[in-house]
Amino acid sequence: MTLSEVTSISGEAGNFEVEVLKKPRYVDMNKCIACGACVEKCPKKVDNDYNAGLNKRKAIYVEYDQAVPLKFAIDAENCIKLTKGKCGLCEKTCPTGAINYDDKPETVKLNVGSVVLAPGFKAFDPSVFDTYQYTKFPNVVTALEFERLLSASGPTLGHLVKQSKDHEEPKKVAFFQCIGSRDINRCDNGYCSSVCCMYAIKEAVIAKEHSGGDLDCAIFYMDMRTHGKDFERYYEKAKDDGVRFVRSRVHTINPVPETNDLEVRYVDDQGKIQTEVFNMIVLSVGLEIDGSTIELAKTLNIELTPGNFAQTGTFTPVQTSRKGIVASGAFLGPRDIPQSMVDASAAAGVAGEGLAPVRGTMLKEVQTTPERDVFGEAPRIGVFVCHCGINIGGVVDVPSVAEYAKTLPFVEYTADNMFSCSQDTQDKMTQIIKEQNLNRIVVAACTPKTHEPLFQETLMAAGLNKYMFEMVNIRNQDSWVHKESPEKATEKAMDLVRMGVAKVALQNPLAEAQLQVGQTAMIVGGGLSGMAAAETLALQGYETHIIEKSDRLGGNALKLYKTPKGEVIGDKVAELVESINSNDKIKVHLNTTIENVDGFVGNFKARLKENGEEAFLDHGIAVMATGGKAYTPDEYMYGNDPRVLTTLEMDEKMKSDDSLVKDADCAVFIQCVGSREPERPYCSRVCCTHSVDNALELKRRKPDMNVFILYRDIRTYGEKEYLYKEARDAGVIFVRYDLENKPKVSVDNGNLKIVVKDHVLNRDLEIEPDVISLATAIVPNTVNDLAQFYKLPMNDDGFFIEAHAKLGPSEFATDGVFLAGIAHYPKPIEEAIAQGKAAASRAITLLARKEIFTSGQVAKVDPVLCSSCGICVNVCPYSAPSFKTEGPFAGKAEINPVLCKGCGLCVASCRSGAIHHNGFDNDQIFSQIFAVNA
Amino acid sequence: MSKELVGSAMVVGGGITGMQTALDLADAGYYVYLVEKKPSIGGVMAQLDKTFPTNDCAM
Numbered sequence: 004m005t006l007s008e009v010t011s012i013s014g015e016a017g018n019f020e021v022e023v024l025k026k027p028r029y030v031d032m033n034k035c036i037a038c039g040a041c042v043e044k045c046p047k048k049v050d051n052d053y054n055a056g057l058n059k060r061k062a063i064y065v066e067y068d069q070a071v072p073l074k075f076a077i078d079a080e081n082c083i084k085l086t087k088g089k090c091g092l093c094e095k096t097c098p099t100g101a102i103n104y105d106d107k108p109e110t111v112k113l114n115v116g117s118v119v120l121a122p123g124f125k126a127f128d129p130s131v132f133d134t135y136q137y138t139k140f141p142n143v144v145t146a147l148e149f150e151r152l153l154s155a156s157g158p159t160l161g162h163l164v165k166q167s168k169d170h171e172e173p174k175k176v177a178f179f180q181c182i183g184s185r186d187i188n189r190c191d192n193g194y195c196s197s198v199c200c201m202y203a204i205k206e207a208v209i210a211k212e213h214s215g216g217d218l219d220c221a222i223f224y225m226d227m228r229t230h231g232k233d234f235e236r237y238y239e240k241a242k243d244d245g246v247r248f249v250r251s252r253v254h255t256i257n258p259v260p261e262t263n264d265l266e267v268r269y270v271d272d273q274g275k276i277q278t279e280v281f282n283m284i285v286l287s288v289g290l291e292i293d294g295s296t297i298e299l300a301k302t303l304n305i306e307l308t309p310g311n312f313a314q315t316g317t318f319t320p321v322q323t324s325r326k327g328i329v330a331s332g333a334f335l336g337p338r339d340i341p342q343s344m345v346d347a348s349a350a351a352g353v354a355g356e357g358l359a360p361v362r363g364t365m366l367k368e369v370q371t372t373p374e375r376d377v378f379g380e381a382p383r384i385g386v387f388v389c390h391c392g393i394n395i396g397g398v399v400d401v402p403s404v405a406e407y408a409k410t411l412p413f414v415e416y417t418a419d420n421m422f423s424c425s426q427d428t429q430d431k432m433t434q435i436i437k438e439q440n441l442n443r444i445v446v447a448a449c450t451p452k453t454h455e456p457l458f459q460e461t462l463m464a465a466g467l468n469k470y471m472f473e474m475v476n477i478r479n480q481d482s483w484v485h486k487e488s489p490e491k492a493t494e495k496a497m498d499l500v501r502m503g504v505a506k507v508a509l510q511n512p513l514a515e516a517q518l519q520v521g522q523t524a525m526i527v528g529g530g531l532s533g534m535a536a537a538e539t540l541a542l543q544g545y546e547t548h549i550i551e552k553s554d555r556l557g558g559n560a561l562k563l564y565k566t567p568k569g570e571v572i573g574d575k576v577a578e579l580v581e582s583i584n585s586n587d588k589i590k591v592h593l594n595t596t597i598e599n600v601d602g603f604v605g606n607f608k609a610r611l612k613e614n615g616e617e618a619f620l621d622h623g624i625a626v627m628a629t630g631g632k633a634y635t636p637d638e639y640m641y642g643n644d645p646r647v648l649t650t651l652e653m654d655e656k657m658k659s660d661d662s663l664v665k666d667a668d669c670a671v672f673i674q675c676v677g678s679r680e681p682e683r684p685y686c687s688r689v690c691c692t693h694s695v696d697n698a699l700e701l702k703r704r705k706p707d708m709n710v711f712i713l714y715r716d717i718r719t720y721g722e723k724e725y726l727y728k729e730a731r732d733a734g735v736i737f738v739r740y741d742l743e744n745k746p747k748v749s750v751d752n753g754n755l756k757i758v759v760k761d762h763v764l765n766r767d768l769e770i771e772p773d774v775i776s777l778a779t780a781i782v783p784n785t786v787n788d789l790a791q792f793y794k795l796p797m798n799d800d801g802f803f804i805e806a807h808a809k810l811g812p813s814e815f816a817t818d819g820v821f822l823a824g825i826a827h828y829p830k831p832i833e834e835a836i837a838q839g840k841a842a843a844s845r846a847i848t849l850l851a852r853k854e855i856f857t858s859g860q861v862a863k864v865d866p867v868l869c870s871s872c873g874i875c876v877n878v879c880p881y882s883a884p885s886f887k888t889e890g891p892f893a894g895k896a897e898i899n900p901v902l903c904k905g906c907g908l909c910v911a912s913c914r915s916g917a918i919h920h921n922g923f924d925n926d927q928i929f930s931q932i933f934a935v936n937a
Numbered sequence: 938m939s940k941e942l943v944g945s946a947m948v949v950g951g952g953i954t955g956m957q958t959a960l961d962l963a964d965a966g967y968y969v970y971l972v973e974k975k976p977s978i979g980g981v982m983a984q985l986d987k988t989f990p991t992n993d994c995a996m
Contacts, residue, residue, distance in 0.1 A: 004970060004971065004972045004973065005951075005973050005975065005976050005977060005978070006973075006974065006975070006976055007972045007973065007974065008972070008974050009947075009949050009972060017942045017943065018941060018942060018943050019943075019947075021947055021970075023970075023972055028976065053983075053984060055984070064976075065976070065977065066975065066976065066977050066979070066983075067979075067983065069979075069983070070976075070977035070979065070983075071977055071978050071979065072977060073977075074976075074977075076976035113945075113947065113970055114943045114945070115943055115945045115946050115947040115970065116942055116943040116944060116945055116946055116967070117946040117947075117967075118946065118947045118948075118949065119946060119947070119948045119949065119955070119958050119962075120949050120950065121948060121949060121950035121952060121954040121955035121958055122949060122950040123950055123952045123954070123955075123980055123981065124981075126981075147984065150984065150985055150986050151984065151986075153986045153987075154984075154985075154986035155986070157986070161986075205987065205988075209986065209987055295974075299949075331954045331955075331958055332950070332952065332953075332954030332955070333954070334950075340953060340982065340988065343952075343953060343954045343957075344953065344954070344957055346954060347953070347954040347955070347956075347957035347958040347961070348957060348958070348961050350954075350958050351957075351958045351959075351960075351961030351962045351965065352961070354946050354958070354962060354967075355946070355962060355965050355967060357942070358942060358943075358944060358946070358967060360942060361942045361943065361944035362944060362965070362966040362967065363944065363966040364944035365943070365944040365945045365967065365968035366944075366966065366968060543965070809988050810953075810957075844961045844965070845961065847961075847964075847965045848960075848961055848964035848965055851964065851965045851966045852964075
């Protein structure tokens with residue numbers, strides 16, 4: 004439902020009534036074919052929001068070429084017809100009569116069981132700051148504008164130019180961090196926006212790539228916050244690539260007379276005033292919640308935090324203050340893409356928790372057409388050539404290509420369509436396939452990557468096997484790249500169509516292996532993320548087993564004291580353990596290890612050792628929540644003096660109010676112990692917040708205690724920044740040190756002594772603490788055997804590698820295996836729990852299907868030709884081939900179609916020519932090659 | 938619960954988060970209404986050029 008807004012929600016969890024206001028689009032979505040004719044005629048130009056206002060669009064528009072739905076809309080505020088009653092050009096131009104100026108707003112009432120709020124954020128508007136003169140100087144741009152300038156789909160097609168009238172390429176670009184973040188003097192956003200440090204580094208790196216390397220990029224920052232997975236490495240690499248990092252908040256920008264350049268004045272590390280001239284300045288604007296979202300929250304009676312984000316509990320990270328309404332994404336706090344994806348799945352998991360009894364009741368059965376048996380029929384090929392509006396038709400002579408296709412062998416029918424993908428064309432194609440009795444189809448259009456499934460559906464609707472199809476890409480591989488020579492492009496389109504026809508003529512119907520998904524889940528690890536996953540799976544109705552190697556549930560959380568929000572962790576963990584133990588869908592296996600795993604998605608079989616006894620567990624899916632532990636330091640006299648503690652030991656002492664802490668008059672926290680070091684080049688993410696919180700607690704217990712935090716960058720991201728400010732206000736002293744100049748701990752006359760170089764005073768500072776807390780790195784547990792059983796990759800630091808760094812953080816590339824908690828990367832409680840729920844949600848999408856179909860395009864062995872050499876067994880990355888152990892062809896290779904991904908490695912390696920690739924068989928490939936020269 | 942359970946959910950916001958939530962819920966067997974105030978879904982990520990650390994195209 005686009006152009007729609009929620010206006011009210013009544014009722015309660017499980018059964019809400021929601022009112023949605025649907026605003027008029029003024030374009031009939033069923034008729035619009037997105038040909039773009041209206042845009043050419045529309046006389047009204049408007050700032051283009053998509054390109055951050057850097058260029059213009061028309062009053063009738065689509066946001067961008069890949070927009071979904073790809074249907075035009077009229078911007079009622081700017082349309083001349085709708086504002087002044089004149090014009091009407093788009094209506095006259097539209098070939099399908101889709102324009103409707105009388106379209107009216109409409110309120111719809113919907114009944115839903117759960118509501119998820121994902122309203123997102125808006126970029127901070129720096130116009131309010133006179134310091135940075137954003138509105139005055141064209142070469143001061145926001146990071147979002149800079150992003151569009153770097154983008155190939157942006158206003159300059161990715162060519163980085165200054166925004167002053169000269170439009171020259173910049174030679175020096177400065178980035179200013181924390182614009183609209185960590186600032187309560189000039190805006191109200193006291194929180195850290197979490198993502199700006201990384202996006203600034205990325206933009207600097209990409210800008211240097213675009214400009215061939217001689218571009219100078221300098222990032223002016225307060226603390227460099229690269230606390231995400233692999234971010235620290237990216238930061239280090241950016242330094243190596245020549246991006247300059249300057250620790251300073253710039254106070255003045257002055258224009259350089261007679262030029263479009265800008266002079267930057269700042270105070271450097273040594274307290275000296277510096278000036279430097281730049282061609283462009285990028286403001287790394289923060290994230291904030293839009294006013295309309297704050298209004299929505301008020302209407303829905305949802306509590307917000309001081310930063311206007313949704314209020315949630317540490318142990319219920321996506322649950323808002325109103326039951327049945329959950330939140331996800333940036334509404335939960337400023338965050339990056341992977342974290343948003345974790346929240347998204349977690350929110351889906353939690354939203355479904357209360358609805359399991361009515362799962363599937365609102366779904367409609369898809370009508371299927373029985374497949375026609377074409378065995379023994381001669382090929383009857385239909386060729387459909389697409390204009391794709393002017394995308395193809397503007398270059399290639401599409402009707403001639405269709406006409407030409409008629410002359411090819413076995414082709415019985417050809418046609419050309421304006422947009423083959425539009426619904427009415429699809430219906431027409433279905434009808435033609437039936438009427439003409441076609442049994443193989445070629446569509447010459449755009450890319451199979453996006454459109455093959457759509458056309459395959461059309462085939463199935465017409466009763467054909469979906470593999471009796473070939474898509475020929477005459478757009479990306481032809482009209483787009485040969486714009487300058489339309490005649491040759493038309494010739495090439497004919498060649499490509501001829502190849503497609505030759506291949507499809509040899510195509511046979513393929514069957515897809517169907518497989519049952521075992522409805523049992525196995526979770527490895529009984530820490531917070533594992534328990535969170537189990538809770539969601541069980542509440543959604545699935546039998547769940549938790550495998551825990553120790554003798555109790557709870558994991559690292561058992562050692563923690565309290566959360567920054569003040570929740571006592573021990574109590575919360577006990578509640579969660581109790582709810583797990585009392586859930587009859589969850590079976591907990593303590594003192595249990597996994598000895599071996601066989602099988603594949605939907606059908607795994609684990610051999611367990613439970614309390615020393617062998618046991619077996621069949622499971623459809625598995626979640627890796629194997630966690631991590633604190634690094635054991637050998638620096639800072641740890642192990643040599645009982646007053647030097649790790650953070651976890653400090654938590655224990657605080658819990659028990661130990662005299663070491665109670666009687667202390669001076670405490671020192673040392674950050675980055677074992678993290679951000681050459682041997683462990685990652686940030687452990689939680690330690691800054693943890694130390695700051697513990698420091699505050701010490702100050703609360705004993706306000707006149709001297710508390711120091713020795714740090715490299717304080718990384719209290721998001722609203723954790725408030726704690727940092729509170730700690731400074733409470734008198735906690737923060738002293739920065741460098742990796743090259745680490746603090747030195749010694750014992751002098753029985754007293755602990757720390758020497759650290761203070762960068763403000765530029766001299767050594769001596770502290771005599773009574774207790775030292777080392778913020779030790781988090782290292783993953785060693786799980787090489789599990790990684791091997793399920794074929795899961797790990798990075799150099801020993802953390803698991805997820806399916807996709809951005810879009811698939813809670814699952815593996817291996818089907819049926821999911822990932823949560825510290826095994827993925829160090830993270831605080833709320834993120835570990837969210838990821839547990841996310842992994843469960845991702846798993847449920849698989850379990851709910853009950854049976855899955857794998858691709859028909861897989862490799863197949865002809866056992867008569869197989870020489871049992873074993874090359875296919877060795878070469879396959881997915882372990883699909885194996886030797887038959889019984890039957891007439893025992894000893895010959897066979898390929899499990901479920902595990903085969905159709906990569907073709909074995910086909911190419913087979914020395915006996917015994918392996919065929921269904922859908923890409925040798926004779927098909929050769930027929931295409933011969934057709935090139937035909 | 939006083940009223941009958943309804944097997945559907947509403948997701949407000951069609952950025953990456955909203956889209957992923959909607960997909961997960963739909964794949965889990967619930968009917969989903971995805972509500973977006975703009976004419977098309979996609980949100981801010983569609984405006985981004987590349988994403989770190991892999992420098993993949995955001996679109």
